[in-house]
Each structure stands twice: as structure tokens, then as C-alpha cells.
Amino acid sequence: MNLQQTTAIDFDLARTLDSGQVFHWEICGDGFAGAIGEQSVYVKQRDDQLLYAGATAGVIQDYFALDHPLREICRSFPDDPAMGAARDFCAGLRIMRQPRWECLATFITSSMKQVAHIRQISRTLRTRYGERRRIRDCEVHSFPTACRIAKLTEQNLRACALGYRAKNLLATARLVASGDADIEEWSELSDESLRVRLCELPGVGAKVANCVMLFAYERLRAFPIDVWIERVLKQKYFPRKRKVTAAQLRAFCETYFGEHGGYAQQYLFHHARKGGAASRVAAKRKPGGAGC
DNA sequence: CTCCAGGGATGAT
């Protein structure tokens, strides 16, 4: 199969796919295979060129948000040591435009899960209930639609290792499938209204809502606060302060990181998670023991 | 073995 080609400057494909925003792309040959909606796509990067098959250039460019003005976005970040280090570490990392339902569903399954296991759950759901496709000798499965999941049982989903998340995914799938929750229509809402609507869905709280807003609704100001980001914020921005409430953190993030706070958050997250020992934030240690 | 993970819902202070 012949590959098509499009220019992609200020873009790092592998880093973007490994940054914890999308969970289903797999290594295929010397590139990656995955689904963009219902289409199976192969893509690999060679310098400033993206070589791809399975979709149009327009779909590729839109999905990877190659139109985001990354230079300007990075310039809008606050000028402090933690942010600067994260920005240097995350060159070319872009916030993609993901399909609403699969992003929402995947982050409902993400609660109290490591990235590796979110990937495993996504793979199981796709393999069992999605549509199988083939691209360049690699298998790709689309994410099951809300209607498909709505017809399953909680036991079906628990069998995919979802645990207590099964009930939430099923209930939300049924709301979306019935049209009671019109997640496509919600793209017209303001940030605040959108967050309220998302949080009404079973299994969606502030953190998941912000992830979905950032990764599927292009609300680049949305700032998800998970355990990693919470540690980064407390250690880098509130050092030697015993008590920092969730409300304080939220208020700080809304203003300090500016109009592209979601990008800043993703860079801080990726740096903390994947950076070297120097960047790593220490997990909370159990008190006691002769620490010396 | 233990500790922890891109949390949410519920009920008690």
C-alpha cells in the first residue's frame, strides 16, 4: 500500500500518542496503527513529514490538531522553572481532537487506573465489541458505539475488567444512545455549561469532565487535576505549605496557567510521568519508620 | 507481599 504524505511541523507523533490522552494506538512496523473514528489508519513520522494511509489528509490534520499554533500556545505559558522544564521536555506534543463518545467512555473507565491498564481496557472493549479492520498487516478495532454498549449488560462489561466502572459506563452509554444526553449538541455550550452537563453523567466528575472537555471538545483552558498534577502543583507551586485545599488548587489553575491551561497541564503531566528522576514528583510516603 | 493508579458517589462532620 502506498503512503500519502503531509507536512507536520512542531509535531512529535510518538510523544503525543504516549502522553496519556489517547489509549489505543499500537506500534505497527515502524509506525503506528489505530482508529480515527470508524476508519483504520496507519501513520508514521519522518522528520517534518507525516506518512499515512487509511484517511484523508484533512482527517489526519484535524485529528492530530496540526493547525494548533503550538509556538504561540507555548509562549502563553507562565514563565516559571517547572513550566519551562515541562515545555522543553514536551516539544511537539499536541492536544488531539478525539471523537466525543470514545473519549468520554474511555475516561469513565480511567478512574483509579494506570495508563497501562486504561489501554488494556480500551483494547478489550474494542476487540470484543468494536468493528475489526485491517491496515498494513495490522489489526485495528474501532471503539464500540454508545448504542452497542447500551445493549450490553453490566456483567459483559465487568468481564472486560472494568470493575465498579462497568455500571457507570453502561448507564452513560444508555443516556447517550437514547439521545437524553446529546453529547454532539453540547459542543455549542459554554465551558461552564458543558462541564455541568458532563458531570451529570454517571461516572463523570470534575476531573473526567475536564479531560473530555480538553481532549474531545477542544476546550484548551480545561485543567484536569489528577493525582500526578496535584503532586506537581503542591510541590512546585505551593512548596512548604501544609494544607492546600482542592478549591485553592482549582482557583490557582484557572487563572495562573492562562488561556491554554489545558496544554500547560498536559505538559506538566507528561513531564512528571515520563521525565527523568530530576523531574519526577515524589509520591506520598507513609509516615513513620526510622526515616533518619 | 504491599502500594498505587489520569476518581466518583455517598454519607458524616
Add this chain to the structure above:
DNA sequence: ATCATCCATGGA
């Protein structure tokens, strides 16, 4: 408003 607890599962 803030805190405690429970909820499943598997990687490290």
C-alpha cells in the same frame, strides 16, 4: 465546604 470510605483490578 471538607473529609472518610468504599468501590475492582492489575502493574510495579
